[in-house]
Amino acid sequence: MDLLPAAGVFTPLAVVIIYLLRQNALDRKFYREDVAAIVKRYDAELAAKQAENDALDARLDEERRRRRQVEDDADMVRRRAGITEGTHE
Helix, strand or coil: CCCCHHHHHHHHHHHHHHHHHHHHHHHHHHHHHHHHHHHHHHHHHHHHHHHHHEEEHHHHHHHHHHHHHCCCCCHHHHHHHHHHHHHHC
16 A cells, blocks of 8 residues: 555656656757757858858959059060160160
8 A cells, every 4th residue: 555655656757757858858859950050051151151252352363463464564565665765865
């Protein structure tokens, strides 16, 4: 007879513990899914920013190349003008 009251307390306690463990497992699963979604979104944003940065780097390199070409052309014209002026003197 002494086991009967203990079994009466143990059963609901076991049910509550099992329920809480299942809820905890579900919460962890949802947390992992949320973190994975955030990481995926962050990676996509980072990839987009990297692509934008690469495009800007390419544009900057092209502009620098054009500037060097214009400066080289201007130097060549100055040298020719200097040589022409030097031959007339």
